[in-house]
Amino acid sequence: MNAADQEAIERATKRFGELIAGELERIERVRQDGTPKDYTKLDHITIGILPGDGIGPTIVGQAVRVLECLLADQIESGRVELRHIEGLTIERRAALGESLPQDVLDAALECDVLLKGPLTTPRPGDPYPNLVSANSLLRRGLDLFVGMRPIRMADKGIDWTFFRENLEGEYIWGDKGIQVNDDLAVDFKVCTLPGTERLARMALNYARANGKTTVTVITKANIVKHADGNFQQIICDVAEREYPDITVQTRLVDATAAKLMDPDFNKDFQVIVLPNLYGDIVTDIAAEHQGGLGSAASANLGSQHALFEAIHGTAPTLAEQGLSPWANPCSVIRAAGLLVGHIGFPERRAKLEQALDICCDTERRVVMGFGDGPTSTDFTDYLIETIQKLG
Numbered sequence: 227m228n229a230a231d232q233e234a235i236e237r238a239t240k241r242f243g244e245l246i247a248g249e250l251e252r253i254e255r256v257r258q259d260g261t262p263k264d265y266t267k268l269d270h271i272t273i274g275i276l277p278g279d280g281i282g283p284t285i286v287g288q289a290v291r292v293l294e295c296l297l298a299d300q301i302e303s304g305r306v307e308l309r310h311i312e313g314l315t316i317e318r319r320a321a322l323g324e325s326l327p328q329d330v331l332d333a334a335l336e337c338d339v340l341l342k343g344p345l346t347t348p349r350p351g352d353p354y355p356n357l358v359s360a361n362s363l364l365r366r367g368l369d370l371f372v373g374m375r376p377i378r379m380a381d382k383g384i385d386w387t388f389f390r391e392n393l394e395g396e397y398i399w400g401d402k403g404i405q406v407n408d409d410l411a412v413d414f415k416v417c418t419l420p421g422t423e424r425l426a427r428m429a430l431n432y433a434r435a436n437g438k439t440t441v442t443v444i445t446k447a448n449i450v451k452h453a454d455g456n457f458q459q460i461i462c463d464v465a466e467r468e469y470p471d472i473t474v475q476t477r478l479v480d481a482t483a484a485k486l487m488d489p490d491f492n493k494d495f496q497v498i499v500l501p502n503l504y505g506d507i508v509t510d511i512a513a514e515h516q517g518g519l520g521s522a523a524s525a526n527l528g529s530q531h532a533l534f535e536a537i538h539g540t541a542p543t544l545a546e547q548g549l550s551p552w553a554n555p556c557s558v559i560r561a562a563g564l565l566v567g568h569i570g571f572p573e574r575r576a577k578l579e580q581a582l583d584i585c586c587d588t589e590r591r592v593v594m595g596f597g598d599g600p601t602s603t604d605f606t607d608y609l610i611e612t613i614q615k616l617g
């Protein structure tokens with residue numbers, strides 16, 4: 227080995243040591259994470275509203291109207307407060323050179339739950355500085371360790387809820403990989419015991435609370451022996467110790483991606499738990515089968531905070547052409563429904579889902595049409611009328 231190689235190894239080893247030290251400190255903080263908040267026992271629940279960029283303010287505005295309808299009695303009594311949070315626009319973030327301004331994070335931390343519009347993450351060629359994703363900073367800042375995404379396809383008997391690990395895996399050190407020398411680049415995948423245990427409990431609790439009997443863990447544990455092997459084993463151990471009423475089965479991620487829609491393969495899928503990267507990919511595949519971007523919402527859950535959003539982005543082309551009034555609000559409205567279920571009103575979420583089925587699939591009396599057809603507001607008027615008719 228030559229001197230340059232030796233020097234490269236020393237640099238890489240030092241960097242690796244720093245990363246491990248930081249991670250061991252984070253593990254201690256995760257261990258201190260308290261019992262998840264029980265929203266049904268709170269006297270006051272603050273819902274923060276972050277409108278987002280592009281089409282965000284339009285569609286989030288419609289979702290707020292739906293929240294006001296579903297939670298009317300709670301808002302009137304003062305138990306639930308809707309609080310608008312300003313200052314998370316790409317223009318302001320670019321001017322400050324900050325992905326997530328501290329005042330916005332502080333305001334978000336004061337809320338129990340958040341409804342968020344999509345946020346621009348600048349790409350090469352965009353007229354903005356190269357800011358890192360505000361979404362991932364919000365997830366980390368609020369310690370939202372679960373990405374939860376429901377997928378329903380009634381005609382196929384599919385009712386799945388994905389629990390994606392949201393902070394660790396390949397993403398936690400995503401921008402901290404080591405370019406050892408010109409020939410060698412190394413990235414990392416992280417799996418921690420306390421991080422995986424709290425994810426397992428969140429998924430297993432959800433299964434139990436929602437009458438589900440099977441949790442499926444998806445990994446590549448046969449190849450990625452430590453990170454994926456531990457992930458799978460930790461979840462099986464938590465289930466065996468604390469949830470003997472729930473069956474845990476394991477599947478490989480490649481087979482899952484290939485056979486997701488095969489009824490023989492997916493017949494026992496109910497609650498599905500995955501590490502971060504596989505979760506990102508498999509939930510997008512599932513959303514695509516369900517009906518594309520407009521049809522899916524997601525929740526980012528932590529012990530003390532939760533954030534709900536559509537899975538699509540800011541639709542810059544629509545926004546630039548002045549077509550935001552016709553953007554489809556269904557995905558962010560579904561996110562608002564998840565929020566309502568999460569804070570203790572699952573029956574109100576179910577009513578919203580039923581109204582969306584009527585308005586989007588069975589009755590379809592108001593169908594949005596770009597330019598001169600019904601707008602996002604017209605569709606939401608129809609949806610609210612339908613919710614009210616359901617009583």
Ligand code: NAD
Pocket residue numbers: 281285343344345346347348361519520535536537538539540541542543544552553554555
């Ligand atoms: P996108 O989801 O914004 O757009 C993809 C396609 O779907 C486009 O044709 C768009 O017009 C259409 N579309 C999306 N939402 C729609 C809606 N509600 N109604 C009608 N059509 C809709 O994805 P992209 O173009 O890859 O990303 C644009 C920006 O959004 C980027 O800055 C990206 O970083 C950001 N983004 C943010 C989030 C988030 O905040 N969670 C998620 C994805 C993308």
